[in-house]
């Protein structure tokens with residue numbers, strides 16, 4: 001079986017490439033925002049849904065108008081790709097899987113996607129359309145095949161990255177009889193049915209201290225000064241470092257879970273979102289459940305493992321795994337409880353939940369009524 005896989009590298013643009021990239025990012029952002037505005041207005045004013053083709057016609061008109069003719073100066077491919085991305089974002093929104101798409105700001109991560117017609121891959125080098133020189137990429141590992149698309153981005157710390165989408169043969173792992181249920185949490189990142197507790201990475205605490213110092217320094221600098229710009233960059237670099245560490249940590253964890261288990265069960269994020277309240281929302285986005293689930297999903301698929309997401313509400317915490325009795329209420333601060341029905345004492349809230357999730361997941365797999 002072949003799957004597509006992304007390979008991400010850092011690269012260092014020449015001053016010339018930097019100008020072209022900044023212009024391309026600017027045009028992509030402009031098109032995203034203009035089309036989003038067009039769609040939003042059409043939806044609110046005429047209850048009309050704008051599809052990909054209408055958006056594409058709208059973009060063609062923009063390029064012809066004198067005040068937005070600058071759009072024709074960059075490769076048309078990333079602009080077209082940006083329409084596709086927005087189409088997908090709306091698809092997720094209408095399927096209630098995501099929030100309404102947001103306007104893009106200059107302050108956030110910038111990106112542009114180039115399909116195969118807009119870049120060349122020759123002698124292990126990548127050159128973008130309208131750029132003579134190939135990109136100076138720091139190849140941390142080899143590409144398995146010629147990429148089908150590449151996405152160029154710049155993070156808030158000013159670093160440039162290129163993500164190459166390549167076809168690879170899926171690595172099927174040897175089948176194991178092991179199965180695991182995962183309860184996503186806040187105090188612990190997750191707890192497994194076999195009793196493993198995984199904390200949120202501790203090392204981010206050290207980074208957080210450095211971030212706080214950088215933020216304090218920034219607040220003392222005068223607005224508009226050169227030193228303020230430098231301090232701002234420093235804060236952005238700290239944020240980037242924390243995000244990198246967190247992502248690294250998640251990759252290691254998901255790799256291990258997928259290697260060790262044939263079947264992995266978790267509650268879907270739709271279910272998790274139902275039980276969250278507003279004060280928990282930030283904590284949830286901080287721990288990165290979405291990224292964890294995303295990684296488990298694709299890594300399991302590559303490895304021939306099964307990742308089961310339980311998509312309807314199930315009393316995983318309040319149900320005694322031993323006898324199936326469901327207690328009426330179980331406040332969040334209660335970490336262990338005793339089952340009034342079968343008399344089991346000291347039931348660990350999270351492990352019990354993870355075991356119920358595993359049971360519900362395997363029942364789903366078997367197609368049985370649960």
Ligand SMILES: [Zn+2]
Pocket residue numbers: 320321322323324325339340341342343344
């Ligand atoms: Zn019981």
